[in-house]
Amino acid sequence: MSKKKPYCECLNTVKPVRDTLEVINGKWKLSIIISVGVGNSRFTEIQESIPGLTPKVLSKELKELEQHQLIKRIITNDYPVKISYCLEPYADTLTPIIYAMKDWGLNHKKKIFQENPSEI
Amino acid sequence: MSKKKPYCECLNTVKPVRDTLEVINGKWKLSIIISVGVGNSRFTEIQESIPGLTPKVLSKELKELEQHQLIKRIITNDYPVKISYCLEPYADTLTPIIYAMKDWGLNHKKKIFQENPSEI
DNA sequence: TATAGCTATTTCCCAAAGGAAAGTGAAATA
DNA sequence: TATTTCACTTTCCTTTGGGAAATAGCTATA
Numbered sequence: 001m002s003k004k005k006p007y008c009e010c011l012n013t014v015k016p017v018r019d020t021l022e023v024i025n026g027k028w029k030l031s032i033i034i035s036v037g038v039g040n041s042r043f044t045e046i047q048e049s050i051p052g053l054t055p056k057v058l059s060k061e062l063k064e065l066e067q068h069q070l071i072k073r074i075i076t077n078d079y080p081v082k083i084s085y086c087l088e089p090y091a092d093t094l095t096p097i098i099y100a101m102k103d104w105g106l107n108h109k110k111k112i113f114q115e116n117p118s119e120i
Numbered sequence: 121m122s123k124k125k126p127y128c129e130c131l132n133t134v135k136p137v138r139d140t141l142e143v144i145n146g147k148w149k150l151s152i153i154i155s156v157g158v159g160n161s162r163f164t165e166i167q168e169s170i171p172g173l174t175p176k177v178l179s180k181e182l183k184e185l186e187q188h189q190l191i192k193r194i195i196t197n198d199y200p201v202k203i204s205y206c207l208e209p210y211a212d213t214l215t216p217i218i219y220a221m222k223d224w225g226l227n228h229k230k231k232i233f234q235e236n237p238s239e240i
Numbered sequence: 241t242a243t244a245g246c247t248a249t250t251t252c253c254c255a256a257a258g259g260a261a262a263g264t265g266a267a268a269t270a
Numbered sequence: 271t272a273t274t275t276c277a278c279t280t281t282c283c284t285t286t287g288g289g290a291a292a293t294a295g296c297t298a299t300a
Contacts, residue, residue, distance in 0.1 A: 007165040010158045014151045016225030031134045038130045045127040100216040105136030
């Protein structure tokens with residue numbers, strides 16, 4: 001007879017959630033996807049649309065998002081070479097996550113405010 | 121006439137998403153919420169149910185989750201003092217995010233496998 | 241020709257995240 | 271009495287994330 005109650009299995013949920021986190025982790029990736037999604041396609045546009053985002057970080061994150069096939073980098077070989085970014089169709093599959101997080105964030109702010117209106 | 125195309129506003133989505141990330145960021149928080157949610161209530165149970173989670177990190181994360189009113193720490197003052205953890209009702213509001221991320225992770229694995237079956 | 245703008249890259253640096261391992265104090269068990 | 275378990279805490283260390291600022295190569299504009 002064992003004394004120890006065995007723990008409840010939860011890996012069937014924990015593992016896929018962690019797989020997702022490996023792709024969209026970090027402070028900036030989802031924001032960049034949102035920004036490109038609403039129409040910002042140039043490096044500078046994306047950077048200016050997200051306060052606090054520095055060019056170094058944007059550059060690095062764009063590369064990672066490219067590798068995960070969420071964002072496409074397009075080089076236009078016109079007279080002035082132009083580089084622009086757009087979402088890959090695969091990025092659309094993130095929409096449910098983004099909306100769930102948007103809704104939660106809005107509701108959370110409301111809750112915080114109701115509990116303590118002084119916190120802006 | 122301005123030459124510069126102004127960037128598209130996306131802060132109405134970016135900001136709440138970042139507010140959410142501030143609460144559930146990091147590698148472990150969602151996993152811990154999932155584990156407690158399926159019934160693991162003791163420190164050691166939670167730790168054992170999540171491979172790779174060390175006691176130091178679990179301890180720290182539990183405190184942060186308590187502060188955000190997602191998890192409740194319960195001290196039972198019986199003959200042996202027992203400490204257990206359970207979800208606050210507020211943690212249930214994270215369910216849509218967790219399910220969206222679980223679904224995405226499962227689908228992502230499938231996609232990776234279809235593209236390159238060698239990567240387990 | 242000089243200056244400004246775009247799209248980054250590079251260097252340097254600091255703080256936070258997180259892992260390994262040992263320790264702690266209280267209670268339970270042998 | 272000695273050992274084990276539980277619930278952490280502490281220490282030490284490495285890795286990662288990310289900010290500031292300078293620079294680079296190209297084109298456009300004055």
